[in-house]
Amino acid sequence: MISPVMPTYARADLAFARGEGVYLYTADGERYLDFAAGIAVNALGHGHPRLVSALAEQGAALWHVSNLYRIPDQERLAERLVANSFADSVFFSNSGAEAVECGVKMVRRYFDEAGEPGRYRIITCAGAFHGRTLAAIAAGGQEKHLAGFDPVVDGFDQVAFGNLNELRAAIGPETAAILVEPVLGEGGVRVADPEYLRGLRAVADEYGLLLFFDEVQCGMGRTGRLFAHEWAGVTPDIMALAKALGGGFPVAACLATGRVAACMTTGTHGSTFGGNPLAMAVANAVLDVMLADGFLDTVERMGNILRGRLDEIAARRPEAVEDVRGLGLMLGMKLRTDARDMVERLRGRGLLTVAAGDNVLRLVPPLIIEESHIDEAAAILDRCLAEAPA
Numbered sequence: 001m002i003s004p005v006m007p008t009y010a011r012a013d014l015a016f017a018r019g020e021g022v023y024l025y026t027a028d029g030e031r032y033l034d035f036a037a038g039i040a041v042n043a044l045g046h047g048h049p050r051l052v053s054a055l056a057e058q059g060a061a062l063w064h065v066s067n068l069y070r071i072p073d074q075e076r077l078a079e080r081l082v083a084n085s086f087a088d089s090v091f092f093s094n095s096g097a098e099a100v101e102c103g104v105k106m107v108r109r110y111f112d113e114a115g116e117p118g119r120y121r122i123i124t125c126a127g128a129f130h131g132r133t134l135a136a137i138a139a140g141g142q143e144k145h146l147a148g149f150d151p152v153v154d155g156f157d158q159v160a161f162g163n164l165n166e167l168r169a170a171i172g173p174e175t176a177a178i179l180v181e182p183v184l185g186e187g188g189v190r191v192a193d194p195e196y197l198r199g200l201r202a203v204a205d206e207y208g209l210l211l212f213f214d215e216v217q218c219g220m221g222r223t224g225r226l227f228a229h230e231w232a233g234v235t236p237d238i239m240a241l242a243k244a245l246g247g248g249f250p251v252a253a254c255l256a257t258g259r260v261a262a263c264m265t266t267g268t269h270g271s272t273f274g275g276n277p278l279a280m281a282v283a284n285a286v287l288d289v290m291l292a293d294g295f296l297d298t299v300e301r302m303g304n305i306l307r308g309r310l311d312e313i314a315a316r317r318p319e320a321v322e323d324v325r326g327l328g329l330m331l332g333m334k335l336r337t338d339a340r341d342m343v344e345r346l347r348g349r350g351l352l353t354v355a356a357g358d359n360v361l362r363l364v365p366p367l368i369i370e371e372s373h374i375d376e377a378a379a380i381l382d383r384c385l386a387e388a389p390a
């Protein structure tokens with residue numbers, strides 16, 4: 001018989017009752033060190049006092065009014081995202097896929113308004129992940145996500161990640177944009193070379209294409225910069241954000257330059273829940289913490305420390321680890337043993353991680369971790385890798 005919860009997930013038989021900082025606890029008090037962070041979502045860990053009070057205060061005042069009215073905290077969050085990015089305007093939604101969808105619609109409408117309605121195709125990368133709506137699975141282009149859901153939404157052409165020549169060759173008269181994750185998350189924590197990102201900007205400018213970065217996973221402080229593309233010194237025209245934006249409260253955003261966003265006039269797009277007072281209160285609190293002096297520097301420093309530990313482990317256990325990759329606190333170990341099996345073993349020892357594509361063990365801890373947490377995780381990791389079957 002089918003379960004009341006639709007069986008779309010392969011869940012671990014484990015439930016948590018409470019979280020505190022970098023730890024999760026089951027109802028009977030078992031403790032887990034959380035280096036999964038709800039898939040790079042709980043950037044400030046669990047039960048962060050600033051987020052808890054922001055949610056409680058807003059919860060007592062006002063939850064939802066819809067976008068029929070002004071939402072002062074939405075205006076404030078948009079102003080702050082604009083002030084701290086390349087963008088001039090923001091559309092709020094509730095999930096990463098919706099933020100990507102907004103960007104895709106914006107690409108199409110931008111060229112339509114420019115009198116080139118035939119220009120709608122978007123070049124994406126093999127191994128990418130952009131969410132699970134019909135357009136997002138077409139953009140991601142992964143067979144396992146597309147299977148059974150034909151017809152595929154038209155308008156996406158895939159090229160190899162990191163290959164500018166292949167990308168140039170894929171540009172045709174209908175090409176409108178390039179959509180890339182600066183760090184592939186689900187696709188195995190692969191970091192785009194800064195040269196590649198600069199090359200994408202140059203190609204986009206040369207052909208009059210829009211550059212669209214999906215920073216749903218790598219954005220919001222994860223790499224030690226507010227946005228991962230800052231490392232390359234280039235800016236996109238459109239960017240999708242979600243995961244860490246609300247620190248665990250569902251909220252997403254699609255940012256764009258004024259030139260591009262100008263096509264999104266009244267009535268062209270919308271969301272009932274998007275940018276509601278509860279989400280905005282929490283996201284503003286997340287930003288308060290992330291923009292405070294020293295926060296991102298500490299993320300970078302902790303990222304370097306964790307990276308160093310992973311490199312040491314990899315050097316000690318070449319039979320188990322093929323390489324270490326990532327940026328900031330978005331790190332991965334490509335294993336020679338099965339990554340999903342390793343996630344289970346680590347969980348059995350009290351360390352939560354996530355598997356990613358390319359047989360990678362993904363480590364995306366809360367950005368508030370301290371060195372002691374890194375020591376604790378490294379010890380568990382080293383032990384489990386030592387025990388893993390060759």
Ligand SMILES: *Cc1c(COP(=O)(O)O)cnc(C)c1O
Pocket residue numbers: 094095096097098100129130131132181185186214215216217218242243
């Ligand atoms: C998680 C993710 C998405 C989809 O986000 P949802 O909130 O699950 O819709 C899109 N793009 C990237 C890069 C992601 O990591």
